[in-house]
Amino acid sequence: AQKVTQAQTEISVVEKEDVTLDCVYETRDTTYYLFWYKQPPSGELVFLIRRNSFDEQNEISGRYSWNFQKSTSSFNFTITASQVVDSAVYFCALIPPGANNLFFGTGTRLTVIP
Amino acid sequence: NAGVMQNPRHLVRRRGQEARLRCSPMKGHSHVYWYRQLPEEGLKFMVYLQKENIIDESGMPKERFSAEFPKEGPSILRIQQVVRGDSAAYFCASSSKRQGTTLANTGELFFGEGSRLTVL
Numbered sequence: 001a002q003k004v005t006q007a008q009t010e011i012s013v014v015e016k017e018d019v020t021l022d023c024v025y026e027t028r029d030t031t032y033y034l035f036w037y038k039q040p041p042s043g044e045l046v047f048l049i050r051r052n053s054f055d056e057q058n059e060i061s062g063r064y065s066w067n068f069q070k071s072t073s074s075f076n077f078t079i080t081a082s083q084v085v086d087s088a089v090y091f092c093a094l095i096p097p098g099a100n101n102l103f104f105g106t107g108t109r110l111t112v113i114p
Numbered sequence: 115n116a117g118v119m120q121n122p123r124h125l126v127r128r129r130g131q132e133a134r135l136r137c138s139p140m141k142g143h144s145h146v147y148w149y150r151q152l153p154e155e156g157l158k159f160m161v162y163l164q165k166e167n168i169i170d171e172s173g174m175p176k177e178r179f180s181a182e183f184p185k186e187g188p189s190i191l192r193i194q195q196v197v198r199g200d201s202a203a204y205f206c207a208s209s210s211k212r213q214g215t216t217l218a219n220t221g222e223l224f225f226g227e228g229s230r231l232t233v234l
Contacts, residue, residue, distance in 0.1 A: 044227040047223070047225075100147070101149075
């Protein structure tokens with residue numbers, strides 16, 4: 001069975017602070033993909049990143065960075081120098097091999113205060 | 115992802131009525147997925163369709179819910195005799211998954227803006 005846990009329901013930070021969103025997953029598969037999506041107040045889901053379970057290199061994209069640690073089954077997401085436009089709900093998701101659907105966590109609502 | 119069009123964006127129904135949600139995939143995409151997001155929860159997979167075929171409906175409730183993706187026109191998620199528990203946001207996603215690949219390999223899943231159903 002697959003399970004994705006985002007223990008932080010809501011986080012508030014002041015603009016320009018760094019923030020890390022946690023994601024812990026459970027799967028019996030040895031290969032899988034992990035994703036992060038952003039859901040701004042407008043409601044759509046915006047794809048942020050996909051990570052193969054074989055690739056444990058950290059990834060940085062501008063102010064966004066991801067820390068994948070297979071040993072702890074975690075795929076955490078850090079926003080550096082947060083901005084008000086980062087305010088959204090962020091979802092972590094997992095897909096096992098050969099599957100047709102993503103398993104989503106319950107999301108973390110991030111509020112960046114100006 | 116602006117290419118996946120869902121309508122209506124908001125729908126209000128009384129208990130017992132029918133709800134029809136439509137999804138037009140991105141141009142060139144022939145694979146459609148429906149997800150449901152209950153209040154304060156993550157998205158849950160419902161059904162995966164290709165043109166004229168239901169490929170995986172393991173997430174669909176056994177009663178009152180149905181989905182189709184006809185040869186022409188949008189995909190439709192239909193909920194009969196709605197109840198208050200059906201109130202949720204329903205998201206459609208599409209992909210151009212090529213035969214022989216899997217969604218995991220391509221990771222190209224584009225979501226629409228969702229349809230928010232409220233049952234009074």
